[in-house]
Amino acid sequence: KSASKLLIKGGTVVNAHHQEIADVYVEDGIIVAVKPNIKVGDDVTVLDATGKFVMPGGIDPHTHLAMEFMGTETIDDFFSGQAAALAGGTTMHIDFVIPVKGSLSKGFEAYKEKAKKSCMDYGFHMAITKWDENVSREMEIMVKEKGINSFKFFMAYKGALMINDELLLEGLKKCKSLGALAMVHAENGDAVFEGQKRMIELGITGPEGHALSRPPVLEGEATARAIRLASFVNTPLYVVHVMSIDAMEEIAKARKSGQRVIGEPVVSGLVLDDSGLWDPDFINAAKYVMSPPIRALGHDKALQAALSTGNLQLVGTDHCAFNSTQKAFGIDDFRKIPNGVNGIEERMHLVWDTMVESGQISVTDYVRITSTECARIFNMYPRKGAILAGSDADIIILNPNSSFQITARSHHSRSDTNVYEGRKGKGKVEVTIAGGKIVWENDELKAVPGSGKYIEMQPFSYLFNGIDKADAKYLSSLQAPVQRSKAAS
Amino acid sequence: KSASKLLIKGGTVVNAHHQEIADVYVEDGIIVAVKPNIKVGDDVTVLDATGKFVMPGGIDPHTHLAMEFMGTETIDDFFSGQAAALAGGTTMHIDFVIPVKGSLSKGFEAYKEKAKKSCMDYGFHMAITKWDENVSREMEIMVKEKGINSFKFFMAYKGALMINDELLLEGLKKCKSLGALAMVHAENGDAVFEGQKRMIELGITGPEGHALSRPPVLEGEATARAIRLASFVNTPLYVVHVMSIDAMEEIAKARKSGQRVIGEPVVSGLVLDDSGLWDPDFINAAKYVMSPPIRALGHDKALQAALSTGNLQLVGTDHCAFNSTQKAFGIDDFRKIPNGVNGIEERMHLVWDTMVESGQISVTDYVRITSTECARIFNMYPRKGAILAGSDADIIILNPNSSFQITARSHHSRSDTNVYEGRKGKGKVEVTIAGGKIVWENDELKAVPGSGKYIEMQPFSYLFNGIDKADAKYLSSLQAPVQRSKAAS
Amino acid sequence: KSASKLLIKGGTVVNAHHQEIADVYVEDGIIVAVKPNIKVGDDVTVLDATGKFVMPGGIDPHTHLAMEFMGTETIDDFFSGQAAALAGGTTMHIDFVIPVKGSLSKGFEAYKEKAKKSCMDYGFHMAITKWDENVSREMEIMVKEKGINSFKFFMAYKGALMINDELLLEGLKKCKSLGALAMVHAENGDAVFEGQKRMIELGITGPEGHALSRPPVLEGEATARAIRLASFVNTPLYVVHVMSIDAMEEIAKARKSGQRVIGEPVVSGLVLDDSGLWDPDFINAAKYVMSPPIRALGHDKALQAALSTGNLQLVGTDHCAFNSTQKAFGIDDFRKIPNGVNGIEERMHLVWDTMVESGQISVTDYVRITSTECARIFNMYPRKGAILAGSDADIIILNPNSSFQITARSHHSRSDTNVYEGRKGKGKVEVTIAGGKIVWENDELKAVPGSGKYIEMQPFSYLFNGIDKADAKYLSSLQAPVQRSKAAS
Amino acid sequence: KSASKLLIKGGTVVNAHHQEIADVYVEDGIIVAVKPNIKVGDDVTVLDATGKFVMPGGIDPHTHLAMEFMGTETIDDFFSGQAAALAGGTTMHIDFVIPVKGSLSKGFEAYKEKAKKSCMDYGFHMAITKWDENVSREMEIMVKEKGINSFKFFMAYKGALMINDELLLEGLKKCKSLGALAMVHAENGDAVFEGQKRMIELGITGPEGHALSRPPVLEGEATARAIRLASFVNTPLYVVHVMSIDAMEEIAKARKSGQRVIGEPVVSGLVLDDSGLWDPDFINAAKYVMSPPIRALGHDKALQAALSTGNLQLVGTDHCAFNSTQKAFGIDDFRKIPNGVNGIEERMHLVWDTMVESGQISVTDYVRITSTECARIFNMYPRKGAILAGSDADIIILNPNSSFQITARSHHSRSDTNVYEGRKGKGKVEVTIAGGKIVWENDELKAVPGSGKYIEMQPFSYLFNGIDKADAKYLSSLQAPVQRSKAAS
């Protein structure tokens, strides 16, 4: 049989805009046809999807593979992380390039190097961690020559990645001019720093101190600030890892008044609560440490609700895995626990179970929040995020009657723990096809290093539509400058 | 040339989920292909759409043609109203059947009769104006045998159409069991009645008294009530003609908490304000009378903003036209002015100019709010609301560089006034194709009475997706009944 | 020593507007002087209040003594209930007169009779349970001749006390014209009825079914509705027993926009949660049954917060006690469990412990929410609610360093259970003085039947201040009626 | 007659907590008695107040007299400004000391010097414009030795007064430890700077550019930020000059959740709108320039509404007057127009007319928002802000049937313009008594330089009540640190 020809028969093909029973025919990594009763020759590999959902592979908008952070490096690199992704039904991710010594270009080159071992497609956001003329110039190069259309600003991590409002404003203006999407990590870094000192002074050095030092009010504050500055500049904003009701409500309020703000909850925020941080076993507790923190019970349900009706738009993971040894760096001081949880393998299952199985969203919504909306925001649709003729053949087959169970013993991340350890649910990704190849089937992974491609993303996504007209309309509404004679009054 | 074969060449084909430059080929009323460079024979009529947008024809979810109301009948019947629609780029509408002497079946038959002269496709909602076992039984017949999947309840029009909360609850439950969408006209009818008396007592008998007698707070009240009762029953709700910030905010709040509420602003509420009601010329003032009333400046912009980000979902017209003679019934008492404004012809143009030309939404959003979302909500997608192979060939070609001007002198409604008189803007529907036929081209209308079809709409639209699972999950969460021994304590 | 002359020495005298260290001298039931170092003769009884707070006796705005309800009568009558009140530092209450066979006058007479055994001062609200000309006329008599200045309307208890919006509007208008305060029990009675049926059908017949049948959304709905109707009439509104975040937020929103709405949380809503209703012991569970229900954890803290900043204004109890035998009427059906909890004795202690000891409010605030604001709203200030020369000598001495403990074994209500059983806290009312007499001291009660007076309350409290001016301003803002010539246009 | 003995007869004496008809007797600058029918000797000056309101003199919490700012000095010094105040019924103000070369002590001495010519009582806030150990130490001296209990932080005026979040956090902590109230000027200074550049680039150099460069969203942002940082530190916050709905709503939201936030609208924000800034006459336009700017129509009414129900608490002026010559510094660039409007003389009249005459508040509320609440917040009550025996004799007599008219031709400020020029209304301050002396009567002013006293204000006002208990409760709620064995897991 030809490895490059596939027919998926009889499944319910689901796009964000529609679902129907149809066959999907793939050749050379591209979807060629989507319609009922496709006839093919004997050389074609046929997969029976009867009673199952055939959907675009997941796209994870927020990952950190092979990232140097807090004195160590994430345990998953571009191969192991992507392998885990594929086993979980995710066929593309967008990772954050960290500049090298302030240079965006060097950062980009370094990440291209790291990504050589990729076994699935990937794209890049770029983190902006300082501001000068050079950064501004390099942003332009990244957008015009390197296929990057989004930049992330950190309002936290004081003394390291954090930038102040003046630079954020510069960044927002530059992003607008380039048609690039500004993203923010929204926590008030000054106050977090203060909160950390306070906890240490109180003798609260364990993982619970991490959450206590940066409560939801600080996430709400920074989210409100970023939204209002973006409104002032009139450019779209993407808030990464929305973890709290406080942040979500700011996004909902802005959207109600017509502002283009995208809110990305992450799986851990949707399905976990902070109780794990109080676990008397340090390692168990430390694995829940991420920023912004996983919140108290109640935030999870509220984020799910907002997601179900489009007040939040897509789901990421912030996959940033460290193993026990690394987490143990902070045994005496939570500030030294490397921040991050896993999720790249678990996202598709947990979102299905939490959102679809609970009746909160439809299967088309599921495709939208796990894949299509990400592709649209980052301007790759319909190449990615769709099961349409001409789209890349990144496809999953999910069996709603099968079930999944999560454990570090069998997951594909290199981490020796899993923040979702023991979790079970309904719905299982039985087949993953990436770039037209079956890479996951019968619980067996066939990931090939180097088979993943870098996906260039063009600026001026749909979020920029009409911004120029709105600006012009605003200016014409000012009734200014007023004509005044300078003669004495 | 064959009248049944059409090729639209070179336009930007816009669906709610995607836009691309492509050709559209139509045969026998159905879209056969959508792709670049379609080759056809000489018998095919070719339309050049280069530089223009090729979009699904508008679907107006809210019209009243040939309706008997307030002692008269709307001036537009199923032919004149639909002709106006076609001239304005709308190719389908959903009208409200009014029961006859309490009988839904008789109402349905009467409207089928009225609709025989139709020149475009149409569907029906059914108004529920009282409640008994018979109504309940007939609702089931309407859904299962007659192609109706939505029922409207009036919280206003005391003494006439209004129902109380007890009946509304019964109606919501019945709708839920049938998979039919409950719609509400949301104003507190008791308070409106009181407000009308108050105005008359104050000697305010003119059209301005209409708005003053039913302020936004009464719309907000009823909207909040209907939403909460629908939440209590856990069934989707559709709020027709959202005219005020008060109502919109209730919808946004409910959606934020995960409730399935659809808000339908109408064109008049989006682009007009109430100042016309104070016009010293009675006829000019009276033409603005509709319920809920057109509101003070500020509500319009707020509704536009909410619409732009999906807090409101689709745009209707509540087209319910009366001519000057009819409006004059209320010369001495605003309560006798037939309620209603025109809009079926103007909707597509005004929404384009107000929302797209101002930069508030993209062209794909435009398709969504004028056509696709309506088709999805009433379960006709993708037959309606899409330019896809297999869809009905209801298509418009809009030239963004052309412009429109509205006046009663040239409009196609039979009314002798137009509530948008004198309004100009950019963007013009140059061609309308309904059922595969060109019916509007070069400002010339070719509407054929009897050519329109009744579109049956199936229950259990996407809004019902997962409702059963959510109900089951709710029940299992109750931890009830508690097991108690009845022995003395 | 003269029983009619008292000197309270050295305490911190607290009024809502100020606290200071001073002596308080009382003669013949009236406060004669409040200043430092008052010298008196030997015949005067002297109480040492050094280190303690001398405050106005509590006023409970919401009680039901000797009320016939749900086929039985509350276990506490005007003597036992008031005795309990005095032991807990409350020296006045306002009870709800229930009309007799629709007659307000007969209801009033009946309650005057019941109240003959009173051992402390009391006033009356009047419940309005139906509407006709007679009721309207009698309301006027109650206000002008009987000392009643508030009327309560029930939006729940369908088939019994409930009135619809039409009557509520009539009631609001009548109240406004009389300068009387409209009060509402805010739950959607139609939906509650539906919810009760639903629970019984599900086999949930126990006390937990009570809460499940009437969730917060129904309280929020009715609160929103009453507020908006009161806004429409422009008359003040008093929402009794605010039990949920949903209701509180409606009140806060209305107040933010300038509307005069008073929200009365009750002690049970402030300090309890609904978990008790799930107690496997029926009697333990049944004692928590009241309407609106005690809510899930979280509502309590939110109500406390709103109370602390004046978004809610005063605290009542809805004391409506039944003993175990009576509660057992509903052993097979929660709808037959007499609704009501105790609280008249516990209110002052629990509010102190929950609000003052937690640091949420100051002692002056405590006086305001337990006494002064009630006196102001019902127009008895400064006769009641103040420690000022000329005020009635209703005084308590609270020791902040002492502590209290609540149990049915020692409480003064006749009930054999206590919904706060086992609760402990800081702050104890050591002395209660009512009408200038020491009635509670050294844990000993000296209540004298017949010593309590009926307090007539005048209409047009401060809440009505400026209403006429606002109405006039509204009218002059309408720019209506518009002058129109009737000549043809 | 003795100048030091006064009897005010027959007026309605109004305190924030109560009003009654009574006489007021004053000796040597102190109120000696408040009761009906006071008999006095012939040497006492008697004022007849029959039919009039006798109220505490106004206290203006926010003024700038003799302040050096933007290269010039305010036109009103401590004599002319206070003279104007007295003529308008204000008998005390609190001015902002600006540090001299970073030194709080030097600033304090400078202001003591400026204030020597005072003709009425005054107090000081202290502005904090940078942060170091010295400032921290001096804050302590100011509080413990100099009678200052409030410190103001500027979130705007980039490059001059503005501080960042790190310093604001330090300031909040220091304030909390001292029991001093933190005040903020809340606008995002970085964004304002950006907005100013933008306007200049657009060629909008006139006064309208001032408002356009710093829209409400920037005030809302900074208000939200300050509130959340204060919540994080758990210390009270006072937001000066609340000018917009955006800021007001943040305050209301925080208060609803129990946070102690005080919002001070100023008269210009309550009664003006921004249209004046578009006046084609530069001087007319420039006189409206203040920061935050006077907002568009609609903000005024919303602020009034919030004030009427206690969501905002007291009214200031931000009196900071410049004459035409000074305003003309910015003829070519709005950034050089000295910021500030008058108001110290007009406040009492305009608040009466706008709030009481419109029916929005009662006379007792009027006393509360113009005098008493200010005295309570800054810990001078009941010495100031009350007509009680023992209080300072700062008293006004207001005739509700008389009327006022404002014009620069007759006002007492030294400015040659008045931002309220031409405004008329009902209610006139006919007599002002300051320190027991009649200083304003029959439209004649008898202000004596040097007669005003510096009022020391003690820390730990009522706003700090319970903060320690709440902190302790918070700590005990953390369940941290968790006890963990360090043994391997």
Ligand SMILES: [Zn+2]
């Ligand atoms: Zn981050």
Ligand SMILES: [Zn+2]
């Ligand atoms: Zn991240």
Ligand SMILES: [Zn+2]
């Ligand atoms: Zn309607």
Ligand SMILES: [Zn+2]
């Ligand atoms: Zn309609």
Ligand SMILES: [Zn+2]
């Ligand atoms: Zn009740």
Ligand SMILES: [Zn+2]
């Ligand atoms: Zn009650």
Ligand SMILES: [Zn+2]
């Ligand atoms: Zn300022």
Ligand SMILES: [Zn+2]
């Ligand atoms: Zn100032």
